Amino acid sequence: MTVQLYTSSSNASSRKARAWFRDHEIPFMERNIMAQPLSQDEVKRLLRLTENGTEDIISTRAKIFGKLHIDLDTISTSELIKLIAQHPDLLKRPIMFDDKRLQIGYNEEEIRRFLPRKTRQLEMEKVRARLAI
Template identity: 50%
Template sequence: MIHLYTTTSCVSCRKAKAWLEEHQIDYIERNLSYEPITEDEIKNILSMTEKGTDEIISTRSKIPQNLNIEIDALSLQGLYDLIKNHPFILKRPIIIQDRKIMQIGYKEEEIRAFIPRKLRTFTMTEQEVIGNH
């Protein structure tokens, strides 16, 4: 199952939702504006990154500056608490499928990874047939 972490005012989140719906892919949405993210969810997201906080913390966010916090100086617990208390510090959307595939942000060329394999194969085969005629 796909989990989609969004916020209300996020344009990229709306694009991701529209793309999933257009491709008839089921998902569970968690709007962080109304449903707080849990520490376990944060741990799961971090565990799926290659570059740690650089992948998930928005560099455009003014939260660290306003709170006079240096992200890299935080303990893990401090980071979890910061994200739980200020979820808008996260890049969005965050799309996770079965703890195997994760995408941060909306990238149209990468979101295709969430199309089920058999459907991707069918679509590719169909395109090859059309291309040969």
């Protein structure tokens, strides 16, 4: 299964995620969302994968968020989707997902969920063996 990796070139976390997938030989398709913004349908697909909706993917610290004076409590979902498609820098990065998992931002522990189950099981066995010594 191929992981989708949405990045921006100037983002250090995006570079870390890309390196992690390469180091662990996990196939991924990278897309620089600044150079190739998401369509409204792609934004909707991302939102369906989130647990908390827009809170999970919107960067309230982004300069554009302040410039646009977005009030997440009053803006409609359809308006926000349009804004994200127009201003991809509203999104937190990197965004990594496959058919079952979604991760926003780089986190050394959480990214391991993309490892194949068998690999995770082998690593747990090694940890248990070390603890038993």
